Amino acid sequence: MGAGPGGLCSAYVLSKAGVPAVVLEKAPFVGGLARTIKKQTEAGEFKFDIGGHRWFTKNDELNDLFREIVAEELLWVDRISRIYFDGKYVDYPLKISNALKAIGPVGSAVAAFDYARTRLRQQLRPQPIVSMEDAYIDQFGPALYKLFFERYSEKVWGQPCSQMSGDWVAQRSKGMSLVTAVKDAIVPSNGKVVSLIDNFMYPRNGFGRLSERMADGIVAMGNQVRLNAGVERVHRDGMRVTGVTIQTGDGPEFVEGDEFVSSVPLTYLVQIMDPPAPPEVIEAAKKLTFRNIITVNLMIRRRQVTPDTWLYVHDRNILFGRLHEPKNWSPAMVPGDEYTSIVAEYFCSFGDAIWEMTDEQLVDQTVGHMVNDLKFIARDEVIGGFAVRAPRAYPAYVLGYEAPLQVTKRFISAFENLQIIGRYGTFRYNNTDHSIETGLLAAKNLLGEHNDLDRVNADQEYHEIKRVPRPANPAAG
Numbered sequence: 001m002g003a004g005p006g007g008l009c010s011a012y013v014l015s016k017a018g019v020p021a022v023v024l025e026k027a028p029f030v031g032g033l034a035r036t037i038k039k040q041t042e043a044g045e046f047k048f049d050i051g052g053h054r055w056f057t058k059n060d061e062l063n064d065l066f067r068e069i070v071a072e073e074l075l076w077v078d079r080i081s082r083i084y085f086d087g088k089y090v091d092y093p094l095k096i097s098n099a100l101k102a103i104g105p106v107g108s109a110v111a112a113f114d115y116a117r118t119r120l121r122q123q124l125r126p127q128p129i130v131s132m133e134d135a136y137i138d139q140f141g142p143a144l145y146k147l148f149f150e151r152y153s154e155k156v157w158g159q160p161c162s163q164m165s166g167d168w169v170a171q172r173s174k175g176m177s178l179v180t181a182v183k184d185a186i187v188p189s190n191g192k193v194v195s196l197i198d199n200f201m202y203p204r205n206g207f208g209r210l211s212e213r214m215a216d217g218i219v220a221m222g223n224q225v226r227l228n229a230g231v232e233r234v235h236r237d238g239m240r241v242t243g244v245t246i247q248t249g250d251g252p253e254f255v256e257g258d259e260f261v262s263s264v265p266l267t268y269l270v271q272i273m274d275p276p277a278p279p280e281v282i283e284a285a286k287k288l289t290f291r292n293i294i295t296v297n298l299m300i301r302r303r304q305v306t307p308d309t310w311l312y313v314h315d316r317n318i319l320f321g322r323l324h325e326p327k328n329w330s331p332a333m334v335p336g337d338e339y340t341s342i343v344a345e346y347f348c349s350f351g352d353a354i355w356e357m358t359d360e361q362l363v364d365q366t367v368g369h370m371v372n373d374l375k376f377i378a379r380d381e382v383i384g385g386f387a388v389r390a391p392r393a394y395p396a397y398v399l400g401y402e403a404p405l406q407v408t409k410r411f412i413s414a415f416e417n418l419q420i421i422g423r424y425g426t427f428r429y430n431n432t433d434h435s436i437e438t439g440l441l442a443a444k445n446l447l448g449e450h451n452d453l454d455r456v457n458a459d460q461e462y463h464e465i466k467r468v469p470r471p472a473n474p475a476a477g
C-alpha cells in the first residue's frame with residue numbers, strides 16, 4: 001500500500017526474489033513525497049522535487065541498492081548549505097569559525113560563556129532532556145540556540161520549541177554539538193574521505209527517478225504497480241488482514257493478499273479497519289499530528305540565483321523556511337543554461353494563514369520575497385510559477401506524542417500479516433533511506449528473515465557524521 005520509495009522498495013525486492021506482488025497507489029503517479037514534477041514551458045521542461053531530496057545514508061547495503069536502481073543516471077553533487085539570518089549568511093551545518101564571525105566577538109563570548117555554563121550545570125545537576133528547546137540548548141548553549149535553531153524550528157513546526165519533543169533533535173543531530181563543531185574546525189578531515197555533509201548522490205533527472213526506476217523494474221519483473229488505486233478499507237479477521245478495498249476509476253474493488261505492507265499514513269490505516277479498531281486505538285491515532293508543506297516553484301530566465309544546495313531562511317518576515325535551486329543539483333533540472341529555477345518551502349497546517357492562501361498568492365508572495373527581501377532576482381526574470389501542496393509531510397513530535405503512538409503501534413504490531421513501513425506509515429521522521437530500509441526489511445521478513453523494523457532510524461546518532469570514501473569515478477557511482 002503506497003508507491004513512495006518505501007512501498008516500491010518492498011515490491012522491488014520481492015520481485016527480484018520472484019514473489020508475486022502488487023503495489024496499490026492512490027495517486028496517479030509514483031514517488032510520494034519523493035517524486036519529481038515536470039513542467040513544460042515554451043522554454044522547455046523544468047523539473048522540481050517536493051523540496052530538494054538528496055540521497056544520504058551510512059548503510060552500505062542501501063547505498064548499493066540506490067546505485068543499482070539509479071545506475072547510469074547517478075550524479076555526485078557538492079553540497080553548500082547556508083543559513084540566512086538578519087541579512088547574514090552562515091554555513092549549515094554550523095561551522096564554528098563562520099558562525100562566530102557572523103555574530104561578532106561579543107556575541108561569540110556570550111555564546112561560549114552560555115555554553116560552558118550549560119555544560120557545568122548539566123555536570124553538577126543533570127536535568128532530563130524533554131523538549132526540543134532542552135535538546136538544542138544542551139548541544140549548543142542558549143545563545144546559539146536562540147540565534148540558529150529557535151526561529152527555524154518554529155517555522156517548521158508552527159509551535160514553540162518548548163512544546164516539541166526533544167526526540168526530533170536526538171534523531172537529527174545527536175553527536176553534533178558545539179564541542180564537535182569546534183573539534184571539526186581545529187582538526188580538518190582526512191583529504192581521502194568526504195563526509196555526508198559535503199557531497200551526496202542524486203539522480204540526474206530528479207529524485208523521483210529513484211521511484212520511477214523501481215516501478216519500471218517491478219513491472220519488468222512481471223509484478224504490478226496500480227495507480228489511482230487508493231486503499232479505502234482494510235478487512236480483517238481478528239488480527240489477520242484478509243484483503244483491502246481500493247477505489248478505482250471504475251468503482252470499488254476487493255484485492256486479496258496473503259501478506260500486506262503499508263506505507264499509507266498510520267493514523268489513516270487504523271481508521272479504515274473493518275471491523276473497526278478498538279475505540280481507544282482510534283482515539284490515540286487522532287491525537288497524532290503532522291505538518292503540511294507547500295512548495296512554490298519559480299521558473300527563472302537567469303543563469304544562477306545562489307551557489308547554495310539549500311538556503312535556510314530564518315527571518316520571520318520571510319514566510320518560507322528553505323529554498324533550493326534545482327540546477328545546482330543537476331543541470332538537467334532546467335531546459336538550458338540560460339534558465340534556472342527556485343523551490344521555496346512553506347511549512348503550514350490545515351486552516352492556517354499559509355495553507356489558506358491561494359496558489360497565485362503563494363507565487364506572488366515568493367516572488368516578492370525573492371525580489372524585495374533577498375534581492376536575488378528581478379521580477380521580470382520570472383517566467384512562471386506554481387505551488388504544490390503536500391499534506392502530512394512531517395510527523396510532528398509534539399510533547400506527549402509517545403503514548404498515543406505506542407497505543408496505535410501496539411495494535412498494528414499484533415497483526416500476523418501486516419507490516420508498517422516508511423515515514424508517515426510508521427509515524428517516524430524518516431528520510432528516504434530509512435523509508436527504503438523499512439521497505440527492504442519488510443520484504444526480507446516475507447522471505448524468511450526476522451527483522452525488527454522499529455529499530456530503523458532509532459540509533460539516535462547524527463546522520464551526517466560518517467565519513468564515506470568517494471568512488472574513484474564519481475560519475476559512475
Ligand SMILES: Cc1cc2nc3c(=O)[nH]c(=O)nc-3n(C[C@H](O)[C@H](O)[C@H](O)COP(=O)(O)OP(=O)(O)OC[C@H]3O[C@@H](n4cnc5c(N)ncnc54)[C@H](O)[C@@H]3O)c2cc1C
Nearest residue numbers: 002004005006026032033051053054230231422423431432
Ligand atoms: C520537503 C521535504 C524534503 C525532504 N528531503 C529529503 C532529503 O533530502 N533526503 C531524504 O532522504 N529524504 C527527504 N525527505 C523525506 C522523504 O520524502 C521521505 O522519507 C520519503 O518520501 C518517504 O517515503 P514513503 O514511501 O514512506 O512515503 P511517501 O513518499 O509519503 O509515500 C507514501 C505513498 O502512499 C500513498 N498513499 C497514501 N494514502 C494511500 C492510500 N490510502 N492508498 C494507497 N496509497 C496511498 C501516497 O500517495 C504516497 O505515494 C524530504 C521530505 C520533505 C517533505
